[in-house]
Amino acid sequence: MTSQNVNRREFLKLTAIGVAVAAGTKAVSSKASSEAPKGKRQWAMVIDQSKCTGCEYCTRACQAHNDINPDIEWNTVTENGTVGNNQVFVPRPCMHCEKAPCVEVCPVKASYYRDDGIVMMDYDRCIGCRYCQIACPYGARTFNWEKFTGENPAVPEWGMPEVERRPRGVPEKCSFCYQRIDRGLAQGLTPGVDSEATPACVNICPTGARMFGDLNNPDSNVSLALHNNPTYSLREDLGTGPRVYYIPAVGVEES
Amino acid sequence: MYSRIQRLLIALMFALVAAGVTLVAASAQDGASPPAKVSGTSSDCTVCHTEYQMTWQEGAHGKAGSDPAFLDEWTKQGKPGACLVCHTTGYDPATATFKENGVACQACHGEAPADHPKSPMPVDTSPDLCGRCHSDTRFGWQDWKVSTHYQRGMNCTTCHDPHSASIKKISGPRGQAATTDEVSALCINCHKEHSMDFPYTTHNKQGVSCVDCHVNHIENTEDAAHTVPDHSFNASLDSCNTCHAQQMHSSSDQAVNGTSAPLPEPQAQGANLATGTETTKQPEPVSPVGFAVLAALLGLAGGMVLAPWLERWYQRTVKHNREDDND
Numbered sequence: 001m002t003s004q005n006v007n008r009r010e011f012l013k014l015t016a017i018g019v020a021v022a023a024g025t026k027a028v029s030s031k032a033s034s035e036a037p038k039g040k041r042q043w044a045m046v047i048d049q050s051k052c053t054g055c056e057y058c059t060r061a062c063q064a065h066n067d068i069n070p071d072i073e074w075n076t077v078t079e080n081g082t083v084g085n086n087q088v089f090v091p092r093p094c095m096h097c098e099k100a101p102c103v104e105v106c107p108v109k110a111s112y113y114r115d116d117g118i119v120m121m122d123y124d125r126c127i128g129c130r131y132c133q134i135a136c137p138y139g140a141r142t143f144n145w146e147k148f149t150g151e152n153p154a155v156p157e158w159g160m161p162e163v164e165r166r167p168r169g170v171p172e173k174c175s176f177c178y179q180r181i182d183r184g185l186a187q188g189l190t191p192g193v194d195s196e197a198t199p200a201c202v203n204i205c206p207t208g209a210r211m212f213g214d215l216n217n218p219d220s221n222v223s224l225a226l227h228n229n230p231t232y233s234l235r236e237d238l239g240t241g242p243r244v245y246y247i248p249a250v251g252v253e254e255s
Numbered sequence: 256m257y258s259r260i261q262r263l264l265i266a267l268m269f270a271l272v273a274a275g276v277t278l279v280a281a282s283a284q285d286g287a288s289p290p291a292k293v294s295g296t297s298s299d300c301t302v303c304h305t306e307y308q309m310t311w312q313e314g315a316h317g318k319a320g321s322d323p324a325f326l327d328e329w330t331k332q333g334k335p336g337a338c339l340v341c342h343t344t345g346y347d348p349a350t351a352t353f354k355e356n357g358v359a360c361q362a363c364h365g366e367a368p369a370d371h372p373k374s375p376m377p378v379d380t381s382p383d384l385c386g387r388c389h390s391d392t393r394f395g396w397q398d399w400k401v402s403t404h405y406q407r408g409m410n411c412t413t414c415h416d417p418h419s420a421s422i423k424k425i426s427g428p429r430g431q432a433a434t435t436d437e438v439s440a441l442c443i444n445c446h447k448e449h450s451m452d453f454p455y456t457t458h459n460k461q462g463v464s465c466v467d468c469h470v471n472h473i474e475n476t477e478d479a480a481h482t483v484p485d486h487s488f489n490a491s492l493d494s495c496n497t498c499h500a501q502q503m504h505s506s507s508d509q510a511v512n513g514t515s516a517p518l519p520e521p522q523a524q525g526a527n528l529a530t531g532t533e534t535t536k537q538p539e540p541v542s543p544v545g546f547a548v549l550a551a552l553l554g555l556a557g558g559m560v561l562a563p564w565l566e567r568w569y570q571r572t573v574k575h576n577r578e579d580d581n582d
Contacts, residue, residue, distance in 0.1 A: 156306035
């Protein structure tokens, strides 16, 4: 009798421990999935607002290289007041957040982090619920209400398409030109240094206001720019950890 | 008797033969521009890159070896090989041959990688590449180097589209039409401080764009065929004098009387400014197709006239043969 009781008690104990362990593992793993994994390289962009003239070359090059519907902009440039006599502009690509709300809310894990910190989209997996579009505090995502057919007006003057057009019914956003980074790395090039491996918007910027590189490399131009300049990022208060940093135009008071 | 349709068919056959022969002959004569063809030409590239074909072949780079103005001047100077270094692609001075007429894909991109399109075409977008032809005597690098554009690290392709070999086109925000003419729109795209004044000036209303004053075309005395656009972008007194020469330093009695020289007509101003485009206003040579069409018409007429004789000759032959057969 006693032995049977003990056995039952032990069985219950073991079961409880097992459930607790399973739940704990689940909790830990789910917490880990809401933060970008830290791979060998961590791409980031630094935009110098004192150099930006608001010419929107970045937007045009982006439209061409990623074959974007002219109604959609992955990279927008908005005017934001003046400093002295100069207008100040805020170019806004995807921030590729360390804790990206869009990844967190995606019910089917179509939005995910790459090891290098790029927030990517699996268009085949996406069900078009647009949660990510609403969750993004930067308005970086746009929905494909219709299939993009016909000519892309930005081609060929501003570049050649390098990726497939997105289907109807999925949101899309800036990908840091992952195709250029991946192809460049495969050829032994350094993104941010060799133009073939660098995002199109960085290459085309006539004033060199954009820098791109690896945060893990202390000698990369972005690391140096972050080290040598006061920088801010958009909506730091939300704790999203954006990987796009801005060097404010001279005279701008940090808010 | 032949029916009308049969006669027309015979006439059409004449027309076709005449047109074909003329087209071949005229195309062969078109070799006023030196002939040479090797594989790996732009036609290979445009199989996939159709987007670039039209802008390139209509632009100055595509026409560099066939532009009538160039061919005239080149022939006048005794067809020097030195010109072909830049006006053709892959010119070899040793054999005086070249791969392709005009500034074709390979001139800037070089050879395609073996695994293209997996590997992209290489291209050097630095001014050094453009400078191989647009050198100091034909471009004015000294002027360019004092410009703010150069000092801020901008390069040729910032403003110029290398494929169409012209200024990049800028439309207004979100595809809206530009507020001023195209060249000024490109400048104002960055120089936004002038977006709210220049479009409303008399200059803009008269069709004077930014580059008309800020890029002088300096005559190159050594090489009459080329003018040097002043890329320092400084507007000089010469720029003003292009139009306002008669208003400058009017003589004292005029100043006292309050009469000044009449303003030149706006059209004349435009014509003065358009010196850069004058070279393109050469008469176009008649294309081989034009000759062929003319020959076709002649052939058609000839066929119509000859048809009755042909018919008679044919019937006689047939009759003759039948008689032979009967024998």
